[in-house]
Amino acid sequence: MPSKEPMLPPGPWQLLGEVHRRDPFNREAFHRILQVLLSRDAPASGGLAAVFDFGRWVASWAPAGSSLLLLPAYAQVEQCRQQMQRGRVHPLWRRHWAEDPLRSYTRNAFHHWFKTSDPSLRSLTDLSHLAYALWAGHQFVEAAQVFTAMEPYVTREPWSSVEDRLPGDDAGQELMLRARRESLAYAHRKAPRAGPRP
Numbered sequence: 001m002p003s004k005e006p007m008l009p010p011g012p013w014q015l016l017g018e019v020h021r022r023d024p025f026n027r028e029a030f031h032r033i034l035q036v037l038l039s040r041d042a043p044a045s046g047g048l049a050a051v052f053d054f055g056r057w058v059a060s061w062a063p064a065g066s067s068l069l070l071l072p073a074y075a076q077v078e079q080c081r082q083q084m085q086r087g088r089v090h091p092l093w094r095r096h097w098a099e100d101p102l103r104s105y106t107r108n109a110f111h112h113w114f115k116t117s118d119p120s121l122r123s124l125t126d127l128s129h130l131a132y133a134l135w136a137g138h139q140f141v142e143a144a145q146v147f148t149a150m151e152p153y154v155t156r157e158p159w160s161s162v163e164d165r166l167p168g169d170d171a172g173q174e175l176m177l178r179a180r181r182e183s184l185a186y187a188h189r190k191a192p193r194a195g196p197r198p
Helices: 013-021 027-039 042-059 069-085 092-099 102-114 124-136 138-150 170-192
Strands: none
Touching: 013 027, 013 124, 027 069, 027 124, 042 069, 042 102, 069 092, 069 102, 069 124, 092 124, 102 124, 102 138, 124 138, 124 170, 138 170
């Protein structure tokens, strides 16, 4: 079915609208639509553009406290995963995370989801995607806060999908450990130091 939003391709928008009416901002429903868009038999660039457009569209109106603010990050990870499967990852693809608009979407998710949501309701997968996006975007102090919130748990994704240099089953784990180490070390160096005591 055609979308009322001109930047989105035809899809199950009526169904999403009904789910949204019954359970506004249902995380599972929006992630399912992301998967539908990814499964389309479309030219690689066109299909991925639709996925990213969907993520940006949702993030543009998702309320504070909603993990849907992370959909652009999920879309970017999917872009990397599909490029890696085709063996065509641009050597500078990680730069996208440090540039707008992705950097702005990531900061928005950090400030308006991570900082405002109930910690007991946060998905570990969402936290892991946010930690990756912040680290890859050189926002190490914020990434350290997310890594700390995740402790003592981790997830394989997005780390195993975005590691393009290390071969082996534990390449994603090595990338996650490196990102965590770098972020926590940077945050420790930048933390305000106690001055002399009077």
